[in-house]
């Protein structure tokens with residue numbers, strides 16, 4: 394999807410506008426303990442046109458002076474976005490900081506739209522002409538808190554979206570390595586590409602800020618590795634900030650069928666690893682846990698089991714994700730990785746016929762009776778699969794409130810035991826039968 398970035402100095406109303414546009418689309422499908430959504434990135438839609446929205450104001454640059462921060466946020470927008478919205482405020486008029494941001498935005502060829510916020514009533518509209526002097530085209534009056542003018546703004550934004558190029562080859566499986574800095578993501582990409590036949594693309598400019606490399610394995614399977622870290626300008630201050638790497642991970646996850654969460658065997662599990670993994674889980678993508686630098690660990694015959702146990706404990710919600718121990722340096726087990734990715738991708742797209750599904754469901758209920766609450770027993774009438782990627786099931790019941798977490802987990806596990814869903818989250822939705 395195209396990316397829209399919101400920039401502007403503090404207090405112009407960026408996050409209000411972000412929340413307005415993102416609205417209910419910021420949805421968390423399954424609770425992930427320990428993961429709080431950083432609201433800097435959201436999926437949105439305007440008249441059927443999907444896009445991703447970034448609030449650059451939420452990106453933490455560190456202890457830089459205020460002006461440096463907003464300049465860097467503007468640079469991130471230039472790097473990451475297809476369309477940039479510069480928010481200014483009619484209350485304060487044009488400030489020095491606004492002008493500084495505008496000057497950075499002059500340097501990009503990307504479309505920039507000036508939105509003048511806090512135009513809460515029509516009488517104020519005449520004043521927006523001042524903002525022509527920013528030199529970035531027609532200013533557009535909006536009111537984030539009143540929800541005025543957002544439709545016009547989005548229409549203008551969508552107008553600039555790049556035309557869709559030819560759909561990429563559906564045969565290929567897109568995957569990415571995500572993880573905190575230095576776990577070995579780039580090394581893994583290089584190692585895998587070194588082992589396989591890289592397909593040289595003749596479609597130019599299909600990707601802008603990510604290096605997508607299609608390759609083919611010996612047995613003719615096609616993959617594309619998405620490496621958003623690859624062409625970042627090394628050494629920029631924001632490069633290593635945590636929120637920025639989260640943003641990068643979110644974008645990679647977005648575009649992947651299967652996400653490989655990379656852990657560093659040498660340093661063990663850190664808080665940031667859990668965060669990154671949580672995002673992949675929430676996005677509903679296929680997940681494989683890759684423990685890299687296995688060569689650097691002193692091992693005995695228990696080491697792997699111990700490490701696995703620790704992972705299961707720290708990432709309880711990822712109990713469905715296979716774990717593989719590899720080394721980018723020695724290439725250990727890298728040849729197994731593509732098979733695993735393929736399998737997880739297939740599982741993501743698995744469809745279960747309703748008849749078979751209901752056999753499993755009724756069997757499960759017979760073996761473990763449904764819970765009761767205040768003398769009322771949960772009744773499950775029927776289940777059906779409504780979606781893939783991830784497989785999503787609706788079960789029709791007498792009262793969805795009675796589907797407690799533990800029973801839901803039981804049913805989910807029964808599905809997993811009956812079908813191969815390794816590596817994919819399963820979504821289960823209880824609906825009241827009308």
Ligand code: GDP
Pocket residue numbers: 572573574575576577578579580581622685686687688689719720721722723
């Ligand atoms: P990224 O930031 O996640 O992309 O990490 P890099 O790929 O840049 O790797 C970070 C560091 O870890 C580099 O010094 C690599 O040489 C090293 N490294 C990567 N993979 C391995 C591995 O499998 N074993 C060992 N011993 N070192 C590795």
